[in-house]
Amino acid sequence: MIDIQNLHQSYGNKTVLDDVNLTIEKDEVCALVGRNGAGKSTLINSLLGILPIKKGTITINGITLTKKSRPQNEIGYLPEKFMLYPLLTGLDNMRFFARAVSNQVDETRIEKVLKSVNLWEDRNTVINGYSKGMLQRLGLAVTLYQDSSILVLDEPTSGLDPIGRKEILEALKALKNKTILLSSHHMDEIKQLCTHVAFLDERKMTKYTVEEFLQTQKLGENDK
Ligand SMILES: Nc1ncnc2c1ncn2[C@@H]1O[C@H](COP(=O)(O)OP(=O)(O)OP(=O)(O)O)[C@@H](O)[C@H]1O
Structure with missing residues (x-):
């Protein structure tokens, strides 16, 4: 569970988040939506403990973030562009990142996550040949390997063609028992995947169910 209370973040004298509250329960998939510059990355970086909290509290699975305690193991984070090793195979990339989590590489878990993202057949291909x-x-498989109960995904379908988007959406839809926050500009994928929308506008946050959000018409017609 993610619980953000009265979060205030600013850069110099520019306030980006003002008294922001957001709770995301287990099994909720919440889209983080807002115009460019609304503060989505600021919120994500606050959650990840990268950006020190100016005011307010963030609690991750009951653990309150402080300068000293970062919730590294609680949150699986998929950045918009994941830095992978182009000259290694998919499997060896998995093993490399698995070693960063623990010395003991869990091959069974690697197989499971590669199958869950439909890459098991391609595991021995060097990834500079991947689409x-x-x-x-x-x-996503590297992110899932850690088996964190919370996932933060930064525009997971950005730059993908319709087939690429469909495949990643299928993998995300199959996830169970997670708390998920994902930033997205695509209303069609929000409708398919999400239970809620956290809408950032003018430094303030409002949480809606997807149905409620559709009725507010906060996104332009072209986005739906
Ligand atoms: N390190 C920084 N120093 C100063 N201003 C910053 C810094 N990072 C972000 N900002 C400003 O804070 C505001 C919010 O930025 P942020 O990147 O959080 O928005 P965003 O919603 O993620 O934007 P985008 O959709 O374009 O990625 C913007 O006006 C941005 O210019």
């Missing part, structure tokens, strides 16, 4: 969609799914 953008395959690279993004491999990034």
Whole structure:
């Protein structure tokens, strides 16, 4: 569970988040939506403990973030562009990142996550031969390996063609027992995947169910 209370973040004298509250329960998939510059990355970086909290509290699975305690193991984070090793195979990339989590590489878990993103057949291919969609799914597999109960996904379908988007959406839809926050500009994928929308506008946050959000018409017609 993610619980953000009265969060205030600013850069110099520019306030980006003002008294922001957001709770995301287990099994909720919440889209983070806002115009460019609304503060989505600021919110994500605050959650990840990268950006020190100016005011307010963030609690991750009951653990309150402080300068000294970062919730590294609680949150699986998929950045918009995951830095993978282009001259290694998919499997060896998995093993490399698995070693960063623990010395003991869990081959059974690697098999499970590679199958869950539909890359098991391609595991022995060097990834400079992967499509953008395959690279993004491999990034997701690396993120899932850690088996964190919370996932933060930064525009997971950005730059993908319709087939690439469909494949990553299928992998995300299959996830169970997670708390998920994902930033997205695509209303069609929000409708398919999400239970809620956290809408950032003018420094303030409002949480809606997807149905409620659709009725507010906060996104332009072209986005739906
Ligand atoms: N390190 C920084 N120093 C100063 N201003 C910053 C810094 N990072 C972000 N900002 C400003 O804070 C505001 C929010 O930025 P942020 O990147 O959080 O928005 P965003 O919603 O993620 O934008 P985008 O959709 O374009 O990625 C913007 O006006 C941005 O210019």
